[in-house]
Each structure stands twice: as structure tokens, then as C-alpha cells.
Amino acid sequence: MDAVETLVPLITKALADSEQSLPALPKVVTELMQMLDDPDVDLREVTRVVKLDPALSAKVVGVASSALFSRSPVTDIGRAVSSLGTRSLRSMAVTLAASLLAKGRPHVKELRAAYWKHCLATGIGTRLLARHLGERDVEQLFLAGLLFNVGKLAVLHLVNREDLEREVIEGAVGRMHAEAAAFLFHRWSLPKLCVRAVRAHRWGLEGIEEGYERQVGLIVLASEAARAFGLGPPHDPPLDVAQHPAAALIGASEVHLADLELELEDLVRDLEAYLG
Template sequence: MGVINIEDVRPGMVLDRDLRPPQGRVLLKGGQAVGEEHLRICRIWGVAEADVRGVSAAQAKQSALESLDPDVLNILRLLAEWRFKATDRRHPAVRGLVRVFLERNARGLSRACAREAAVRLRGPKPTPGEMPPPQPPLDCEEMLGREQELASLPAVFNEIVEAVKSPRSSASHVAEVIGRDQSLSARLLRIVNSPFYGFSGRVDTLQRAVAIVGTIQITNLALGIAVTTVFSGIPPEFLDMRAFWEHSVSVGVLARLLATHVGTGGEERMFVAGLLHDVGRLAVFRNFPEHARRMVLLGAAECEPMDALERREWGVSHARVGSLLMAQWQLPENLQRVVDCHHAPGRAEAPAEAALVHVADLVAHALALGHSGTRRVPPLDPAAWKRLGIQPSLLPSLAAQAESQMRDILKILLDDDA
């Protein structure tokens, strides 16, 4: 009767047509009933919609909302009002994200748990007298100098940078350079063998990984992974580092998924740009903790976008600090430019790439996939959304697919089983 969003499909509904993921193979034939396991696989494989017999899209959407506790929904709606205050909720994409946020967080929650979730997702509220006094503008030159002394990049990092720059770098040479760092090599192979790539056979060597994924793609990925090892010593009361990397990995995964869906290419480069988009904020937390602490509290107290608050308070945004830091590390210029413009994609030299990270960042914040110090959702640039040409109906499956891949990669990057 109608094509409905996969998040509105319920076990027992009967398909009108075959259910296929983007890869093309049939997951479930028309005329069969959908089960819980089918829905789980659909979310992992990025199936956005299903043609269901006897149910319209409007009926399915209403049924999904009616299955949720209205008191729980009201608690989360109040939270959504606060979290989405800095962006235009009239935009179809933002409306869609609010709905996905509500449904994903309300499902199966009791009222007591909903209140706890609301406190956790909003973060600490500033108390009277807690706000540090205004700080002088950031001295970027001083900060970059400190970072040059503090940064403990892997020994092979500069060799990988040179391999990226050289048009003569062969697959075997790149594999040999990366292979000199056993920890980096192990993480790379674990990612290549994870559902992030979904290869049918196991990839046992770096040489094979380079051959299958590509020389430039693997070196970009290696650089991104190497940078995640740099930052330590940031006080946990200032920033939850697990939440930071959860957000950053989510943005990387979402940017890569969007690049695949839109067909822009450069998927690994987009993953690395998303992964590193907020490293400037880490540099500020490490070198100017009072500046950073004041910014976190201001972000909770005011609804002005965080990057605007930074320019007002610091004289520079975390995006610009990140791009300067990446330039110091000699990372590829296209990555520097995307990071610099991820809050203002319209002024980027490659606006399509900046739009991918911009939208990915918005989605990750909207769905509360970690955080980077701010709990509010940044504004959406409507032109960036329009440039990508995607529909809000894609958001639920995109969110589910991204969260699944993010969990896998986070375990690998942090080298644990969290």
C-alpha cells in the first residue's frame, strides 16, 4: 500500500515488494512478514524504506509515535527544545532529526530513566559563581608552539605524510612505512576487516589492504588514526574524552556514508576530515583550559552557536585552530580546508566536501552520538543540505548504520571493548 520509513516498520508487517539493501541482494522477498532480525540488518546495511502491504506512511508514522510513552516523549521534547534552539526547526531536515532523536531515545524508556537521560544529554548546568571571568584572546602562535613541543605523534607519521605527498609512492612502499608501527598497523587492519568496509574475505596483510582499499585511501586513514593518539592529559572535568572521540568517529562515519550516498568519492578522506574536525578544540583544552572551561559553560548557558561564541570570546574558532594545527602537521591541504570550513561550508574551496562534514556534524550532535564539549545542536546551513540533495527520509537508516559502525571503530581506536 505504501513505501514507509524503515524505522516505522514493525515486526509482523508484510512486504509488498522485495526488500533490498543498497548493495542489491534480496534480504526478504515480497509477501513475507518482517521480523526483528530483518530490521536490525536493514539498519546496519542502510536500508531506508520498505514497501509494506496495507499500511500507509502516515499510518505507520502515527503508529510508531503511539507506541511510545507520552510522558517520556514530553520529557524528551523539552530536552529537544533546549538542544535544537540554535538551529531552524522549521527546516525539513531538522524536523526529521528531532523526530529521530525523540524516537530513538524514547523507545523502551521508563519515565524515571527518561529524566536521567535528559540530565545526561543536557550536561551539567552552570551554577552561580562557577563561570570563569572573560579571558584574553587566544594566542594561536603560542598554542601552536606548545603543541609542537607536546605532540607525541608516532615515529612513522612524517614518513606517512611524505608518502601521501609523493606521486611515486607505491603500494608496497606505503605498506612498508605503515608496517614499521605495529600498533598503527594492527588498528588499520582491524578497521579494514570491520563492517566499516564489509569485505567478504579476511584481509591479513597491509599489502593486501593497500591493494584493495587504495594507496591514498589507506595513507589518509593511517594519518587520521595516528592523530587520535596525540592528545592526553586533558582534565576529565573539562572534557569527557570518550564522548569526544565518540562524536568525532560518528562525524567521520556519517561523512563517509553521505559521500557514498551522494557519489562524491573520496570516502576515506571524508572519514578522516570528520574524525579530525574538532581537534582544534582539543588543542585549546590542553593549552588554555580556563578559556575552554568558560566556553563549555557559556555554551550551556547561551543558545548562540559555539563557533560564534568562540570567535566572540577567543577571537578565533576551533575550526580555524584545527586547520592551523593540521597545517603544522603537514596534513593534506584539502583536509585542512574542510576542517576550517565545516561550520561555514559556503566559503570553502570545495563546498561539497565541507557540506558533507557540516551535515555529518549536525546529525551526530542531533542524535547525541557523543559530544565535543557542547550539547547543543549547531545551526544547519540550508545551502549545504540542498547541495547534497538527500531526503530527510534517509536520516533514520543513516543514523542506525552510523552508530553501528561508530561502535566498532571506537573499540579499535581506543583499543578496548567498551
């Protein structure tokens, strides 16, 4: 039995006790999510809750100032909350929680950073493609895109041994990340789209649940495009993204993908800096 095969049952066992092995959403994020479930929520009350956590406040202001969400700097938390709106705030709250998975022990720091960059690139890429193609609810698509590969970070969180070679860790990640994501999404009570999308890792486009084909196709294409553009694990051999089946599924042209390539790297770098 090789080293990867010995890790798989250990990860499976840890996931069976995911209430203990995987991190919960921070308390302030949970409270914020509950508030944002109310369509009539008072944004002044949302601002009050965000202010209770200085680190969260600073990141919300930063994200609201980022090129992805704003064309001008935002310096006040009240303005940041109102400019983002409830849908963007919801996706940003979960994004900030997910960013905590991108921090941890130094022995896999480089790998963790690469996986997090791919998460951000997939989320932002999904958002951009959705807007270019006239999709609705781009914020939910952004969140599902960002979390599409987050299971890789969850596996790194579970694999704490420093004696393992990088290729062994990557092998375990490849085997278990979809399953780890499913447990994490359940723990965090995330939207159905997140759960439906991550199944494409295992079943491909043919296994997408009816009614979710276009949304998941957007996410899959954004993830593959991020890799092709150097913002995720490289393809071997290199991939012509325009020829990927997901491009035909959602009607993305070479022009759409060229526009995406022009915008994506700078937006990822910008948001990555604000999230810290």
C-alpha cells in the same frame, strides 16, 4: 573578566608557539604520508614501513577488518595494506595520529571521549553521505570530516589545568577550536579541504570558499547529524537535520538521513574499538 576570557589569551599564546605546544605527526606516519604521495609507490615497501611500528601495524589490520572498510576479517598486514589501498591508508594514518589527541590527563577524560566520538561520527557520516550521493574521493572527504571538530581536542591538549570547571573548559573550546584546528592542520601539512572546511565553524555555509561548497556542505551536515543522533554535543533545542541548510545545499533527502542514522552508530563503535 570571566574564567573563559582569561583562558583565551593563554590558548592564543600557546598556538603562536604551535611547533612546541601541538604534537607533531609521529615519525612513522610522516614517512608513510611521504611514500603515499607517490602514485607509483610499491605497496610492499609501504607494508615494510608499517611493520616497523607494531602498534601501527595492529591498528591498520584492525581498521582494515572493520565494517567500514571490509566485509571479512583481515589478519595479515600485507593484506590489510593492499585491501585499504593508498587513499584509505593515507586517511587512516592521519586518523591514528589524531586519535593520540583523544588520550591525555584523566580530569577531562569524559569530555575528550565525547569530542573524539563526534570526530569519528562526522568522518564516517561524511563518507557514508558521499557514497550515497555519488561523490568522488570519499577518502579525502572522510579525513576532512573526521578532522572538522578535532580542534576541540587540540584545545583540550593545550588546557592542562585541573582546577577548571567543565563549563569553563567547554567555553574555551567553543571559542578557540577553529583557530586551534587551523594551526594543527598547518603543523601536519594537511590537504586544503581540511582547512576550507573548518572555516565553516566561524563563517557558516555562506563563508565557504567558491568551489568547496558541496564538499564542505557534506561535512557540515554529517557533523550536525552526528549531534542529532546522539554522537556529538546535543542541540538545544533538538534539530531536525533534514531542515538544516546543508541538506538542501547537497541534495540530501530524509531517506538519505534515515539511512545514515541506521548505519552510523554501529560503524562508529566498531572503528572506535579498533583504534583503541
